[in-house]
Amino acid sequence: MIRVLVVDDDFMVARIHRGFVERVDGFEVVGTAPTGDEALTLVGSLQPDLVLLDLYLPDAFGLDVVTRLRAAGHTCDVLVITAAKEADAVRGAVRQGVVGYLLKPFTFADLEQRLQTYAAERARDLGDELTQEQIDAAFGSPTVGRAAVALLPKGLSTETAEAVGTALREAPDTLSATECAEAVGISRVSARRYLEYFVASGRADVTLRYGSTGRPERRYRAR
Incomplete structure (x- = not known):
């Protein structure tokens, strides 16, 4: 506790x-x-x-x-x-x-x-010896998270951006907008707006996953 x-x-x-x-x-x-x-x-x-x-x-x-x-x-x-x-x-x-x-x-x-x-x-377990990325994260300056939401586009909130950033960093692999929405408790459309903002600002990468039918799924990963 x-x-x-x-x-x-x-x-x-x-x-x-x-x-x-x-x-x-x-x-x-x-x-x-x-x-x-x-x-x-x-x-x-x-x-x-x-x-x-x-x-x-x-x-x-x-x-x-x-x-x-x-x-x-x-x-x-x-x-x-x-x-x-x-x-x-x-x-x-x-x-x-x-x-x-x-x-x-x-x-x-x-x-x-x-x-x-x-x-x-x-x-979070930091281990004994850290990489630069782990050190940056320990100091609260990860590329996706608090330091990444200092200046947000109109319509995006700092609190939700922090939550989306946390979900993105803690995902074991890539994350879809639907999975992010479920983790944070927001709509899929809202989740995608935040994820695309992180991509546009260089804090996340996006890849396409192709299925047998329909449009490819956009998958996001924290940098």
Whole structure:
């Protein structure tokens, strides 16, 4: 189980977030904290794997709490959950190495997707000696994934692009639009739009599989 600490000064919001997390398989909430100081204390005593951190706390700005966590030697991951849309806050979160940045308000599906992606990344076996591609992936800069969706065409969402990128990277072989749609939970037409975007931007390759009848099937593979 992945142990989670929820940090939010609003009691009702924290309870909702706790309920969301506990609906996702493989995750358990080990505590909640309304302030930065209490978050630091609970991280020390509970040793969570992941902290869901609001930035607007009554005693500190959330990113300052991350700095204090690292200074204290805590290595737990941090997923920011906040209403802060300012570019400086986002850039600061990136510099602090947070694993995600989710804007309030959000749905259960929004958080579930990010938790599942986090769990998949956490479970990935990197081995002892790595190739450059594996190193790039470990640093969150795979050719298909978070770094590949910084600038998306109109009508495509970052969240769905991340999910499609994950499905494409984790496919044991090539992936069709239909298989991608089933894995991500979107329509085949939408899946193909994202897959073709990855091909057009150089993050994926496409091949044709010919059957006995009909059009050849387009199969996609992450570069």
